[in-house]
Amino acid sequence: MWSRRRGLNSGPPPCWPHEIPRWRFQPSxxxxxxxxxxxxxxxxxxxxxxxxxxxxxxxxxxxxxxxxxxxxxxxxxxxxxxxxxxxxxxxxxxxxxxxxxxxxxxxxxxxxxxxxxxxxxxxxxxxxxxxxxxxxxxxxxxxxxxxxxxxxxxxxxxxxxxxxxxxxxxxxxxxxxxxxxxxxxxxxxxxxxxxxxxxxxxxxxxxxxxxxxxxxxxxxxxxxxxxxxxxxxETVTGLSGSGPAYFYFFMKGLQNAGVELGLPSDIALKLVAQTAKGAGEMAMTHGDLEKLIKNVCTPGGTTIEGVKMLEKGKVEESVEKAVKAAVKRARELLR
Ligand SMILES: NC(=O)c1ccc[n+]([C@@H]2O[C@H](COP(=O)([O-])OP(=O)(O)OC[C@H]3O[C@@H](n4cnc5c(N)ncnc54)[C@H](OP(=O)(O)O)[C@@H]3O)[C@@H](O)[C@H]2O)c1
CATH class of the missing domain: 3.40.50.720 (NAD(P)-binding Rossmann-like Domain)
Known part of the structure; x- marks a missing residue:
């Protein structure tokens, strides 16, 4: 008998959706x-x-x-x-x-x-x-x-x-x-x-x-x-609840740079958004962020120069601080 309770007497599913990546969800x-x-x-x-x-x-x-x-x-x-x-x-x-x-x-x-x-x-x-x-x-x-x-x-x-x-x-x-x-x-x-x-x-x-x-x-x-x-x-609130705003902030910087260097604003935005989407999918699929950064940063190449600048500006540290500040506020508001 098919039952709402997960797996109970429900037998094998008619077809398992292999094409759906496992990280997205565990389908019942x-x-x-x-x-x-x-x-x-x-x-x-x-x-x-x-x-x-x-x-x-x-x-x-x-x-x-x-x-x-x-x-x-x-x-x-x-x-x-x-x-x-x-x-x-x-x-x-x-x-x-x-x-x-x-x-x-x-x-x-x-x-x-x-x-x-x-x-x-x-x-x-x-x-x-x-x-x-x-x-x-x-x-x-x-x-x-x-x-x-x-x-x-x-x-x-x-x-x-x-x-x-x-x-x-x-x-x-x-x-x-x-x-x-x-x-x-x-x-x-x-x-x-x-x-x-x-x-x-x-x-x-x-x-x-x-x-x-x-x-x-x-x-x-x-x-x-x-x-x-x-x-x-509260940790989740400061991380993924507020998260889209952090990404938009970072993306704004990328878009501005593209525009300053000659790209039309709409094309710059779409390039940035598609890059964010692709990077997100890659992170979901491969998991190891250090390795993913390394894969793009060819020694002596272009990306490494950009990443060095981010390191100099302590961007990773600032992002950590941003999340901690949001989490702190979420804890203050908790009732
Ligand atoms: N926005 C986010 O990204 C986000 C992320 C995570 C969680 N949340 C949570 O989601 C909740 C809503 O946030 P939001 O950004 O969607 O706020 P929002 O845009 O202000 O939406 C709340 C809506 O509820 C209406 N409202 C106020 N009193 C009501 C009542 N008594 N009955 C029915 N509707 C009423 C408001 O109308 P008026 O505008 O006319 O007052 C408004 O349209 C918040 O508790 C927030 O913590 C939001």
Whole structure:
């Protein structure tokens, strides 16, 4: 019998996606199934395609909302906050095909932000309470300072809901004190929009391991996700949460140099962005950064001269200091 629980009686996947690099994610059988046959993950999870019987279903171990087990409807995902992060998650989920537009709802107090997203087909609302009622999993993507008021608004939620907070510096404990929902904390970054997000997550006290699996699959569908102890979340915040800004900063320097030396600005930007993308892929594939630097720096060649200048400017040291400063601030803000 096919089961949502990873590997349980599920037999071999219909075809293993060898072409997907292993570093990107460890595909579960369910995800392999989706990749093989197409369609959103959650439609296959929760439809009557191969329903899990009531006796098999143990709510302590399997997060399957009863309302969606046999009715042919996909899991409903809600996002509170349609700002930079919330909208990038929504766009990423749609772009990757993980979630159908009609299974995705997003709320915000600002209707203008919602209009842009409504045009992509997802449902929108200004009513957070309604969104929580209509969703099985709710991502909370408001500024940390707004978390308290959003939790107050939605305080009558039942424990069969899963809240996923992406707010920097807000602990699962803080959220759990204010809600009955199960809680997972995620530190994403802004690159979800292009399905290249680096993220980490940790489970709250009441979240069950299958909640973690579910969220890991969702996050992996728009990038690469790792489970970490919550104590490391501030480090992740300063490293990969803030990370895109460090890269943009460095890229700005490269683009400026290209322009000063005669390249049109748009071509310089594309050269820099493609180089960053390629370098990232190479780092993911080969892993050894020292070796990768060495491979480009032919002795007596051109790159080595550039790298010497970076060393003279203590760029590596400055980058380390930047991350440590961001992590320090994240720890100061933690509550
Ligand atoms: N941006 C990043 O790169 C990044 C990375 C990692 C984590 N995060 C986390 O993601 C969260 C959101 O950050 P962001 O950059 O996306 O902020 P943002 O652009 O300000 O988005 C937050 C959105 O929530 C709206 N909002 C405020 N109160 C609300 C309420 N009660 N109900 C519904 N919507 C409400 C805001 O509307 P108004 O603008 O009208 O107030 C805004 O549109 C933060 O907690 C942050 O720590 C962000």
């Amino acid at each position: 059988f369910e995800l392999v199934y989706r990749l093989s046959y197409g369609g959103p993950i959650f439609t296959k999870y929760h439809t009557n395609y191969k329903p899990i019987s009531r006796t098999e279903w143990n709510p302590r171990y399997t997060f399957i909302p009863s309302s969606h087990r046999n009715d042919g409807v996909g899991m409903k995902i809600g996002i509170i906050g349609a700002g930079n992060l919330g909208s990038s998650l929504a766009r990423g989920f749609l772009k990757s095909g993980t979630i159908n537009a009609n299974d995705l709802k997003i709320s915000d107090i600002n209707e203008k932000k919602l209009n842009a997203l409504a045009s992509l087909g997802m449902k929108t609302t200004t009513n957070n309470k309604q969104l929580v009622e209509d969703s099985d999993v709710v991502f909370i993507a408001v500024k940390p300072g707004m978390m308290d008021s959003v939790l107050k608004e939605t305080k009558n939620v039942s424990s069969d809901r899963l809240f996923v907070s992406v707010a920097a510096g807000v602990s699962t404990e803080f959220i759990e004190k204010r809600t009955k929902a199960r809680v997972i904390r995620v530190m994403p970054n802004i690159c979800g929009e292009v399905a290249e997000m680096a993220s980490c997550y940790s489970l709250g006290r009441t979240a069950i391991p299958e909640d973690g699996e579910l969220i890991e699959q969702l996050l992996n569908s728009i990038g690469t996700a790792f489970k970490v102890d919550e104590g490391l979340m």
